[in-house]
Amino acid sequence: MSASPAEARFSLSLRAAAEPDWSAVTGHRFTDELIAGTLDDAVLARYLVQDHRFIDAFVALLGAAIASADRFEARIPLCRFAAMVTSDENDYFLRAFKALGVDEAMRADLPDHPATATFKALMAEARLTADYACCLAVLVVAEWSYLSWAERAGGRLPPRFEHAEWITLHDNPFFREFVGWLVSELDRVGAMLDDAARARVEDLFRRAVAAERAFFDAAYAAA
Ligand SMILES: Cc1ncc(C[n+]2csc(CCO)c2C)c(N)n1
DSSP states (O other), X not given: OOSOHHHHHHHHHHHHHTTTHHHHHHTOHHHHHHHHTOOOHHHHHHHHHHHHHHHHHHHHHHHHHHHHOSSHXXXXXXXXXXXXXXXXXXXXXXXXXXXXXXXXXXXXXXXOOHHHHHHHHHHHHHHXXXXXXXXXXXXXXXXXXXXXXXXXXXXXXXXXXXXXXXXXXXXXXXXXXXXXXXXXXXXXXXXXXXXXXHHHHHHHHHHHHHHHHXXXXXXXXXX
16 A cells, blocks of 8 residues: 555544454454355355445445545546446346346345445445545455455455455455545545544445444344
8 A cells, every 4th residue: 555654544544443353354253154165055045135225325325435535546446447347246146146046026026135225325325425535445345344354255255256356356456446546545535534534434434334334233143
């Protein structure tokens, strides 16, 4: 990461302030079982149906970050990432739904889980601030927490593509570089904020981490 040590402390302090939820997310049972290839199909199906709904609000938030960024150099990686999320990742979802026997009717009939609704509301809240640092706070949680658990696989992948590809989508050179840049961007922008603005960023960050934890938990709750 290119940020100076003083700036780098902002993201690290946000992450520390989000404990114990941060560690609960990056070491969640869901991620352990995914990496081991032992995840129950019903749990994965429930998770993916809800997660696919998360993507729309996520892309809208990414758009708000693109619009509110303070310079063109920042818009470019965000645009590239938006292109990736709306191509490769959507394709994974469709193939995984097919392999897990989740048809369109089932997807349409399942209501949003409260954890999904919470996440969507949080992403909308960040988006509507139209403030780059606030948008980054929620984006950084979604990306950094996923890179962190996916890296634990250490390159050893389970045999089924439904498991393996969900790991490699979140642990590959492109994603690692993007997350590194995103975190350094939060550090750069954070260094320019006053105390009140920093507190707003920290509040969004903490709530996003709590929402990530609840989202994984929800996959295990009875349908
Ligand atoms: C609840 C939830 N939180 C974070 C992510 C991670 N994530 C969301 S969009 C995106 C970009 C492309 O992978 C990534 C990494 C997720 N999938 N679901």
